[in-house]
Amino acid sequence: MFTIKPCSIEDVDTIMDMQDHVIEINNKTGRGSWYIVTERRDLVEGLKNNDLLVLGAYCNGELSACIAMSFGDPHGMFKTLLNNYQNNEDKQFAYAKMAIVKEAYRGHGLQRTLLRALEAEALKNPQIKYMGAIVHPDNSFSLKNVLAEGYENKGRAVPDPHPGYPRVLLFKTLDRP
Numbered sequence: 001m002f003t004i005k006p007c008s009i010e011d012v013d014t015i016m017d018m019q020d021h022v023i024e025i026n027n028k029t030g031r032g033s034w035y036i037v038t039e040r041r042d043l044v045e046g047l048k049n050n051d052l053l054v055l056g057a058y059c060n061g062e063l064s065a066c067i068a069m070s071f072g073d074p075h076g077m078f079k080t081l082l083n084n085y086q087n088n089e090d091k092q093f094a095y096a097k098m099a100i101v102k103e104a105y106r107g108h109g110l111q112r113t114l115l116r117a118l119e120a121e122a123l124k125n126p127q128i129k130y131m132g133a134i135v136h137p138d139n140s141f142s143l144k145n146v147l148a149e150g151y152e153n154k155g156r157a158v159p160d161p162h163p164g165y166p167r168v169l170l171f172k173t174l175d176r177p
């Protein structure tokens, strides 16, 4: 039913609409800090420069869900967690972000499917050893799915990656064959 494949620049408008909708609903339901928006220019630049891998789940050609993977340790939270890595080793980290499933498609396990697809992509890069994700501590829907994919809850992300947006860090060592 769903085809998983990388999103392209043509998907940017849809992804921005998906994010806007999530923010609108979250603001109405007192969950304004549950989702951190990726700005359009960062999404476009990330896709163009391959700094961001975005995967989509398509149903009859419609983008029904997405997830993205960023690389490195730009917020320094992996460095805090593993206080034993050198600066030049930050390429061993990737983290999942921008997980959205359109309401009409929820309940099919798409976040987990997309997390697994991201992991398969990360494994293609021999430098990447660890995957992370940051989730609002009350976002039980997302937390449950990330934990079910074998991530460990490492507690509050330090330093705070997005001030004003409380986040726990979930962390996984990639299982390489």
Ligand SMILES: CC(C)(COP(=O)(O)OP(=O)(O)OC[C@H]1O[C@@H](n2cnc3c(N)ncnc32)[C@H](O)[C@@H]1OP(=O)(O)O)[C@@H](O)C(=O)NCCC(=O)NCCS
Binding pocket: 022, 034, 035, 098, 099, 100, 101, 102, 105, 106, 107, 108, 109, 110, 111, 112, 134, 135, 136, 139, 141, 142, 145
């Ligand atoms: C988190 C999210 C991606 C999970 O979607 P998903 O993969 O479809 O979720 P699941 O398949 O695990 O759904 C399990 C159940 O919870 C329900 N559910 C999932 N997310 C829900 C939500 N935000 N609100 C209410 N119910 C939700 C599903 O409908 C399903 O119910 P069912 O068992 O009765 O069918 C989705 O809630 C979402 O897009 N949220 C907004 C963006 C967001 O918070 N992203 C995560 C940032 S860390």
